[in-house]
Amino acid sequence: MRIAHIAPVATTIPPPKSGSVETMTSLLTEGLVAHGHDVTLFATADSRTKAKLCAIYPHGYWHDENMWPWELYEMLNLAAAVERADEFDIIHYEAAYYPMSLAFARLSPTPIAQTLHHSPSEAEVKLWSHYPEAPFVAISNEQARLLSGLNVVGTVLHGIDTDNFTFRDKPDDYLLFLGRFTAGKGVLQAIEIAKRIGMRLILAAAEDDYYREKVAPHVDGRHIVYYGEADFDAKVKLYGGARALLYPIQAREPFGLVLAEAMACGTPVAALDRGAVREVVEQMVNELPRVFDLDRRRVRDRAVARFGVERMVDAYIDVYRRIVEAHRV
Amino acid sequence: MRIAHIAPVATTIPPPKSGSVETMTSLLTEGLVAHGHDVTLFATADSRTKAKLCAIYPHGYWHDENMWPWELYEMLNLAAAVERADEFDIIHYEAAYYPMSLAFARLSPTPIAQTLHHSPSEAEVKLWSHYPEAPFVAISNEQARLLSGLNVVGTVLHGIDTDNFTFRDKPDDYLLFLGRFTAGKGVLQAIEIAKRIGMRLILAAAEDDYYREKVAPHVDGRHIVYYGEADFDAKVKLYGGARALLYPIQAREPFGLVLAEAMACGTPVAALDRGAVREVVEQMVNELPRVFDLDRRRVRDRAVARFGVERMVDAYIDVYRRIVEAHRV
Numbered sequence: 001m002r003i004a005h006i007a008p009v010a011t012t013i014p015p016p017k018s019g020s021v022e023t024m025t026s027l028l029t030e031g032l033v034a035h036g037h038d039v040t041l042f043a044t045a046d047s048r049t050k051a052k053l054c055a056i057y058p059h060g061y062w063h064d065e066n067m068w069p070w071e072l073y074e075m076l077n078l079a080a081a082v083e084r085a086d087e088f089d090i091i092h093y094e095a096a097y098y099p100m101s102l103a104f105a106r107l108s109p110t111p112i113a114q115t116l117h118h119s120p121s122e123a124e125v126k127l128w129s130h131y132p133e134a135p136f137v138a139i140s141n142e143q144a145r146l147l148s149g150l151n152v153v154g155t156v157l158h159g160i161d162t163d164n165f166t167f168r169d170k171p172d173d174y175l176l177f178l179g180r181f182t183a184g185k186g187v188l189q190a191i192e193i194a195k196r197i198g199m200r201l202i203l204a205a206a207e208d209d210y211y212r213e214k215v216a217p218h219v220d221g222r223h224i225v226y227y228g229e230a231d232f233d234a235k236v237k238l239y240g241g242a243r244a245l246l247y248p249i250q251a252r253e254p255f256g257l258v259l260a261e262a263m264a265c266g267t268p269v270a271a272l273d274r275g276a277v278r279e280v281v282e283q284m285v286n287e288l289p290r291v292f293d294l295d296r297r298r299v300r301d302r303a304v305a306r307f308g309v310e311r312m313v314d315a316y317i318d319v320y321r322r323i324v325e326a327h328r329v
Numbered sequence: 330m331r332i333a334h335i336a337p338v339a340t341t342i343p344p345p346k347s348g349s350v351e352t353m354t355s356l357l358t359e360g361l362v363a364h365g366h367d368v369t370l371f372a373t374a375d376s377r378t379k380a381k382l383c384a385i386y387p388h389g390y391w392h393d394e395n396m397w398p399w400e401l402y403e404m405l406n407l408a409a410a411v412e413r414a415d416e417f418d419i420i421h422y423e424a425a426y427y428p429m430s431l432a433f434a435r436l437s438p439t440p441i442a443q444t445l446h447h448s449p450s451e452a453e454v455k456l457w458s459h460y461p462e463a464p465f466v467a468i469s470n471e472q473a474r475l476l477s478g479l480n481v482v483g484t485v486l487h488g489i490d491t492d493n494f495t496f497r498d499k500p501d502d503y504l505l506f507l508g509r510f511t512a513g514k515g516v517l518q519a520i521e522i523a524k525r526i527g528m529r530l531i532l533a534a535a536e537d538d539y540y541r542e543k544v545a546p547h548v549d550g551r552h553i554v555y556y557g558e559a560d561f562d563a564k565v566k567l568y569g570g571a572r573a574l575l576y577p578i579q580a581r582e583p584f585g586l587v588l589a590e591a592m593a594c595g596t597p598v599a600a601l602d603r604g605a606v607r608e609v610v611e612q613m614v615n616e617l618p619r620v621f622d623l624d625r626r627r628v629r630d631r632a633v634a635r636f637g638v639e640r641m642v643d644a645y646i647d648v649y650r651r652i653v654e655a656h657r658v
Contacts, residue, residue: 056459066450067452068450069427071427072428072429072432073456075404075431076431076432076456078432079432079433079436083436097398098398098401099401100401102401102408103401103405103407103408103433104408104432106408106412107408107411107412108436121397123396123397124397127396127401127402127405130405
């Protein structure tokens, strides 16, 4: 299949450190190429890919404050693909934070699949429903439920490169919080849980205002330890050494990539049943001791089966085929 | 000519109170209709126009916090016109604050003229120059100079409805500041000038944080008077009664609509020579007494000749013709 994959142009594909959309875009692109598809990746020139790279910008707008407003950079990156629509069977757009693809839905001779990466509001879905024919891909059933009235062609859970998430059978003796420091991610709840059961908690995320105001006062370097932002290798080590990942999420999230990543390292997850968590964590448990008792090898095996890149690539090819088929009719 | 005129969808066309882009969009639309052109206005459903109204949204996003992110509303409003491009000879887009029209430049069979309403940065112009063929309309020579490398088809100064700006020969004894309360608009400088020459200054603009923090401490209700935000009728009265409009602008501005409006009422303007001010205020003077000596009738007559709607409408028709002609070649 001739596939145009439109990445966000905030940073490189794959990203230098964190960036779930960029990571997932890279994995899917390389997976599609490995399957023999003819893929053109629309991304920044400093990206690394085995696909054909079409780059309008030398680097992303996260690295250049003159590149503003960022929305126009995203828009023209997508437009560059639509202008060459005849060369592709399908265009796949990874939304920045809203589906710009709709603006091109009726102008492009080639269908544009839109993957969403956030939980949309009712007003957003109402706006988008002006284009009831435009094909959306949901990243969880939780998210798909919010998209009523839209053409949700399929639900494809994110994949992760499970080979790179090294399994570790014998963890160290700490709990882990990994993610952004926001109220929605529940870092204060994680701290409370760790204090109550008297276990060490390592916090790994980039420092920000929320950290300085709300989190730092709890950090003592012994029981509550601040690690900083972890790059990929550090992240894998942190997952592997943790008795459990704490994920006391407060906001509804369409997906939680860290859950899949932790489990791929064999690390069980203690999470609240909000948003899409139930879909990601099969073994939902209320009490940490029972989480600790989970067989880490089994946790890993289930994660590989559910979140392997192969599964994601196959699922997207299936979605693309259905969209192309429906477009022909 | 069959013209699609794409308004911002922030509020009604014309706007309830202030809104220079919305006002100018309305004047141009109605002027084009009066000249017998077949105009379709893409705007909110609560707009008033003699053109055909194509409305996707019942009201604008200024009035509805659920309509967010606003960029997508603008984008789909423009897309709605491009989807019907075959029905128009030209599509004219009034930029929100960046030229989204570029995303459609090579997808629309009908040319899209883009009027800019801000002073772009070098980085913006560099991005836009990916589309060197896309036709821009500048609103002042000052702005046109910034657009090097782009296809600037013409410069058209904004028009105002000079009939509605009642001429007043004998003003009262105050100075006027009218605009937004920002550092760039120079309200603190206006206050300083008024204090120095011992004249009353009336401030007319919507209350905001800048007002509360920086401006309000100077307001005593006698020498420095806060009026609030003026609707159209109040604005005309305020202009007419002023000995002069103070416009000590600090930022580079592509145009200053208040200058044209004040002059249409016969009120001379004391301004700093920054941005496009020199193009708008012919009679640039450094000392207020000489400003007061200007013949108000002459100020009015020159304003009518230079900023009448007729002139703007004629100039746009000329620009449209040139764009359509160039597109045919």
